[in-house]
Amino acid sequence: MFTGIVTDVGRVRRVTGGDSREFLIATTFDTAKIALGASIACSGVCLTVVAVEPGAFAVQVSPETLSCSTLGEWREGTAANLEASLRLGDELGGHLVLGHVDGVAHLVERRPEADSTRFLIEAPRPLVPFIAAKGSVALDGVSLTVNEVDGARFGVNIIPHTLTHTNFAEAQPGRRMNLEVDLIARYVGRLLETRGEGGLRP
Numbered sequence: 001m002f003t004g005i006v007t008d009v010g011r012v013r014r015v016t017g018g019d020s021r022e023f024l025i026a027t028t029f030d031t032a033k034i035a036l037g038a039s040i041a042c043s044g045v046c047l048t049v050v051a052v053e054p055g056a057f058a059v060q061v062s063p064e065t066l067s068c069s070t071l072g073e074w075r076e077g078t079a080a081n082l083e084a085s086l087r088l089g090d091e092l093g094g095h096l097v098l099g100h101v102d103g104v105a106h107l108v109e110r111r112p113e114a115d116s117t118r119f120l121i122e123a124p125r126p127l128v129p130f131i132a133a134k135g136s137v138a139l140d141g142v143s144l145t146v147n148e149v150d151g152a153r154f155g156v157n158i159i160p161h162t163l164t165h166t167n168f169a170e171a172q173p174g175r176r177m178n179l180e181v182d183l184i185a186r187y188v189g190r191l192l193e194t195r196g197e198g199g200l201r202p
Contacts, residue, residue: 002041002097004136004143006081006166010042012074013056019063023071025080026056039085039099043167044141044178045069046085046099069101070140070176079167081141095136095143096183103127105139105179107171108153116157119171123179128152130181130189138180142166 007029014024025042031052034040038049040057047059066072074080109120121139123131131137131154135146144156163169171177 001086002046002083002099002141003086004083004095004097004138004141006083006142006162008082009165009167010080010082012076012078012080015074015076017060019066020060021066021071021074022050022058022060023074024051024053024056024058025082027082028055029057029082029084031055031057041081041083041085041097041099041141043070043080044097044099044138044180045071045101065101068103069178070104073176079170081166083141095138097138097141097143097180098183099141100180101178102130102181102186103179105177107173107175107177109173110171113157116159117163117168119156119158119168120153121156121177121179122153125152127179127181130185132185135185136182139177140167141178142168 008027010025010027012023013026016022031054034049034052034057036049039046040049049057050060051058061071103124106122107119108122111118131146131149133146133148137144137146147155147157158168
C-alpha cells in the first residue's frame with residue numbers, strides 16, 4: 001500500500017523481454033536497503049523488486065500489466081515516479097493508494113494558473129462515476145485532489161513542488177497517465193452494483 005507521495009523520479013536504464021518485460025530502473029534510493037521481493041510503486045503501478053545493484057533495481061512486468069497501464073510504452077530514459085511501500089506508523093501524507101491501475105487517462109490540456117499548473121485530464125468512461133470534485137485520484141502514482149468534473153474530464157492543480165519532483169515536469173498534452181480511482185469510491189460503487197443485482201442488503 002502507498003500514499004501517492006512520490007519520493008524519487010527514476011529513469012529506465014534497461015528494458016528486456018517481449019510479452020513480459022523486465023525494467024532496470026535507476027534511482028537515488030539506497031538500493032542496499034531494498035530487499036528482494038519489496039514492493040515499489042513505479043508511476044502508480046505496484047511492482048516487485050527482483051534484483052538490485054548499486055543505484056538501480058529491477059522489476060518484472062506481466063503482459064496484463066503492460067496492456068492495462070502505460071508501462072508497455074516505457075523505453076530507456078523514461079521517467080518513473082517512485083514510492084516505496086507504506087510501513088506501519090508512517091505518515092499518511094496523501095491518500096490510500098494500492099498501486100492497482102484502474103485505467104489509462106489522457107492529459108488534454110496543461111496551462112499555468114497563478115503559481116500552479118492546471119492539468120485537464122480525460123478519464124476512461126467506465127471510471128467517470130468514481131471521480132468526484134474534492135475527491136482523490138492517483139495519476140502516475142501521485143495523490144491529487146480533483147478540482148472539478150465535467151463529463152469524462154476533470155481538473156487538478158499541480159503545485160510547483162509536485163511539478164518539479166515528479167515526471168509531471170515532462171508531461172505535455174496527449175500524454176497517457178496511469179489512473180487509480182479512490183479506494184473508497186471503488187468499494188462503494190461495487191456495493192451499489194451488488195445491491196442492484198439483488199445481492200447484499202443492509
